[in-house]
Amino acid sequence: MRPGGQVVVFPSKTAGSSSSSSSSYVPPPPPTPQQITAGRRRFVKLLVGVGALLSLAPYVPWGTFLSNSVSAGKGYVRQQATVDNLSEYGAAAGRKVNVNDLTTFPPNSHWVITYPTSDDLALDTQNKDTFVKFELIRLPTELGGDAKDATAFVAFSKVCVHLWCSPNYNPDQPTNPNENGYKPNQSKHEQYECPCHGSIYKVPQGLAIDGPASLQAPPTNAIPMLTLSTDSNGFLMIEKPVWDVNHNGVLGYGRYVQQ
Numbered sequence: 001m002r003p004g005g006q007v008v009v010f011p012s013k014t015a016g017s018s019s020s021s022s023s024s025y026v027p028p029p030p031p032t033p034q035q036i037t038a039g040r041r042r043f044v045k046l047l048v049g050v051g052a053l054l055s056l057a058p059y060v061p062w063g064t065f066l067s068n069s070v071s072a073g074k075g076y077v078r079q080q081a082t083v084d085n086l087s088e089y090g091a092a093a094g095r096k097v098n099v100n101d102l103t104t105f106p107p108n109s110h111w112v113i114t115y116p117t118s119d120d121l122a123l124d125t126q127n128k129d130t131f132v133k134f135e136l137i138r139l140p141t142e143l144g145g146d147a148k149d150a151t152a153f154v155a156f157s158k159v160c161v162h163l164w165c166s167p168n169y170n171p172d173q174p175t176n177p178n179e180n181g182y183k184p185n186q187s188k189h190e191q192y193e194c195p196c197h198g199s200i201y202k203v204p205q206g207l208a209i210d211g212p213a214s215l216q217a218p219p220t221n222a223i224p225m226l227t228l229s230t231d232s233n234g235f236l237m238i239e240k241p242v243w244d245v246n247h248n249g250v251l252g253y254g255r256y257v258q259q
């Protein structure tokens with residue numbers, strides 16, 4: 001009962017009740033041909049819009065926010081290349097790389113470096129974030145690895161552009177012709193290889209030449225890399241990167257390679 005004595009009567013839901021007709025469900029009328037045509041037009045427009053957005057994806061400067069968000073606040077600046085302090089690197093462990101030192105850093109060798117650094121070698125070495133790890137390769141002699149300048153080195157991202165596993169430089173000669181990367185007239189692997197699904201990046205360009213990464217459209221078929229130089233004492237320097245697909249690439253995404 002409402003204030004003032006007014007009685008409110010709700011329709012009964014009891015089967016057979018005389019009030020059941022007032023609450024019975026009335027289905028909506030079927031759509032007209034005009035409504036169906038309009039709905040199809042809207043769907044086609046949506047498809048065209050999504051297709052246009054996807055076609056623009058390679059040209060979006062993802063690096064301006066993707067890479068920065070991964071390593072925000074660490075500071076991408078010019079810095080010396082220092083090998084992570086791992087015992088497997090022997091005399092090179094924890095050392096700043098000098099291009100004149102062919103004994104500690106011989107051709108056809110590789111090490112992991114951290115960029116950007118935390119300025120604490122122990123912290124850098126323990127850091128498992130592959131988005132700050134790069135494979136520093138001193139090229140084989142036939143590719144100029146004995147030169148005493150920065151051209152003897154490349155530094156590839158440790159993040160595969162396929163599904164983000166960590167590739168490694170393979171300096172060894174394949175013994176099995178069926179082995180991934182084997183070529184009849186090629187004396188050694190000397191390629192950057194991903195253990196997960198077999199993507200192989202050609203050294204020194206970093207373009208994928210085999211495996212799933214090689215089937216991806218540019219720029220998602222090349223590994224991002226650092227730009228290297230030397231200081232006046234021959235120490236290897238990492239230049240401040242430009243994280244977009246037309247320069248150093250976008251970590252975990254790719255880079256355009258001139259062919």
Ligand code: FES
Pocket residue numbers: 160161162163164165166194195196197198199211212213
């Ligand atoms: S993640 Fe490297 S080949 Fe798949």
